[in-house]
Amino acid sequence: MKFVIQRIGLYLAAAGILIWLLGGARRGFYVISEDILKLDPITEIEYPERHPKFLPGVESLFLGAILGGSFYLLSFLFSKPLK
């Protein structure tokens, strides 16, 4: 049982890292929109066009670490008693 809970903790921590990496390993917090640069051909002004998009930030790392750590600590409740 202890081993299973530790495994779950490990997977949660790994999932946090994976989500953060797949989201572009951003240094900041999560965002709900992305700016795509467009060019106005006559004035040659480059301007951002906002598009809704969820990109995870460092919260996913923290959440993965907290959940993973919690499960790891929880696993010790299921340790075999010392003889």
Next chain:
Amino acid sequence: MKLLPLIALSSSAIVHLSANPVSFDFADPKGVNTISFHLDAPLDSISGNANGITGLVQFDPKAPERTTGSIQIDTSSLYVSNPTMNKHLHGSYWMDVAKNPDILFTVERLNNVETTGNITKADVVGEVTIKGVTRQITAENTTLTYLRGKLKARMGPNGPDGDLLVIRTKFTIKRSDFGISAVQDTDKVADDIEISMSIAGQALY
């Protein structure tokens, strides 16, 4: 009868000599006009944009050094991509949008003016007003590009005839000068706010 061409020439010369600055309206119907801001710090960086831009700039292509005018930004149009940060940005510690609906930039004069063709480079001296505080600024190496008769090409075949004026500039202001989140530690959020502006104004014929 022989006097007619002479009268026409004289009239033209008078018009040329007394050419008035043209007023360019920066409320862009295409929604391209954007002001970007960036705050960098060791622990975090914040970048965002604002697109609620209006204002009038008086520009004379024959005397660009006489350029004056003002640009307003609707404070509620400031945005960052994180919803929590956006809420803070509009809140009372930061921009206090409810009490300060506009940011105002005024152009008082141009220094070190150099014009090549339709492009004028200059140091723009003016004022910026944020949260009721006014400070003088100098936006060095500002570019003003005058696009004569290009409005129709930009707005499409049914668009009006007119000229365009494109202003590109970058300058830095201090967050602490304007009481923007004054209690915030500068290790977490930079005191310098880098502002980048690329905006186009139109003048109808």
